[in-house]
């Protein structure tokens with residue numbers, strides 16, 4: 398079988414060996430950079446939005462899962478894990494660090510026996526970056542087992558946890574995702590699928606799940622469809638993944654999105670049973686930030702090309718906020734498609750004012766501010782020869798804490814730019830997120846309680862403009878935002894949260910247990 402990842406592979410090796418060697422080559426440069434960064438700022442807690450994957454009914458299930466996770470690495474750089482099932486036993490391997498750091502030897506992949514596997518790359522939202530929180534999480538149930546990989550964040554997990562602990566449940570992690578296992582274990586239903594579905598009835602918040610059970614590979618998406626989950630097919634073997642880029646790497650076909658509130662049960666013979674466990678909605682309300690930042694540009698999310706959507710954001714931005722400048726440059730990587738759209742619409746030349754190191758990942762999803770700052774400084778360097786004496790308009794997808802924009806503006810000025818302007822391809826982010834993007838507090842967000850002029854001054858640019866909310870919806874071809882039934886989960890701009898926020902409300906009333914565990918998180 399020749400698939401995109403191993404066109405240059407060694408034909409004398411088996412599939413697992415080729416997958417391991419591909420991951421090893423790809424990981425070496427990244428690892429070198431991580432070591433360098435660690436020497437500079439101390440040991441980082443590697444962190445990043447999670448990616449999930451699952452496959453059933455094929456040999457090499459674990460190797461395919463590791464490749465899928467590698468394609469989803471942009472969603473979580475903190476930790477990675479794979480669980481497999483061989484018909485009798487579950488096997489798991491979970492590590493802190495990148496997929497390529499830990500799944501690049503055939504021995505590790507080979508120990509994950511069976512024709513079904515799931516995997517997870519982690520960007521932590523609840524629970525520190527320690528091994529006990531690394532997914533897939535596994536639990537023994539009555540007469541069977543279950544392994545689970547969760548993308549998203551639950552908004553009532555602390556409340557449920559406190560209640561379960563009072564009733565004698567023993568938690569093994571501080572991750573919100575363990576709630577699925579605890580509630581599933583307590584259900585009186587006979588089948589694992591029914592037990593799991595019963596757990597969903599008590600859970601609030603965002604989840605896209607891949608779950609491994611002896612009854613099959615299960616996929617589930619929360620009733621709103623906040624986080625993405627797709628179904629694919631590899632020569633009759635069902636695949637579940639966060640994004641289509643994970644199908645491309647293994648040569649699998651896209652079948653369809655999993656619907657909000659839907660559970661699919663995939664069997665080893667390729668059959669797929671679908672259950673709509675929450676009322677069917679006309680459309681999902683996916684998190685708008687997936688399209689703006691999280692998803693890979695070559696992915697297709699809810700039927701739309703992420704690259705094309707981001708280009709349209711740039712075109713719309715050009716219409717709303719033109720700029721008198723000599724050149725347009727992206728803040729790479731996520732600013733690139735919008736900058737292309739902005740350049741094409743305005744006619745200003747598209748140039749690279751910043752050169753991006755290929756050995757450093759995403760910085761926003763790093764867990765600590767000092768790592769984020771060092772990351773931006775080492776990831777981007779100015780293209781002095783191009784920008785000296787020029788008026789530059791920089792395009793980025795978003796400003797969250799302002800770490801990137803502040804550093805980059807300073808960098809371009811030092812490199813001799815005559816003017817530095819900034820255009821942002823989404824509105825100001827003024828509300829925290831509780832669904833899987835780690836911005837749970839108002840205080841961290843640059844745009845909270847600041848005017849555009851105050852932000853401009855703080856960032857240190859000559860002018861600053863953001864895309865309007867209407868412009869965002871129009872660029873995504875959704876017309877004007879329908880306030881009664883918005884097409885997206887867009888609370889970061891509007892404050893309109895699509896689920897209850899039980900834990901947040903309890904915290905505001907000071908009615909919440911804040912110390913989840915008495916075991917030090919370093920253990």
Ligand SMILES: O=P(O)(O)OC[C@H]1O[C@H](OP(=O)(O)OP(=O)(O)O)[C@H](O)[C@@H]1O
Nearest residue numbers: 730731759760761796797798799800801
């Ligand atoms: O205002 P901030 O808190 O800095 O966050 C916003 C920045 O972070 C993201 O980039 P990141 O480096 O994470 O990823 P990218 O390489 O995909 O652009 C995003 O694209 C913005 O550049």
Ligand SMILES: NC(=O)CC[C@H](N)C(=O)O
Nearest residue numbers: 446447521522523548549
């Ligand atoms: N970003 C995510 O999807 C995180 C998943 C889960 N809440 C965790 O912290 O591990």
Ligand SMILES: [Mg+2]
Nearest residue numbers: 729730731732
């Ligand atoms: Mg960026």
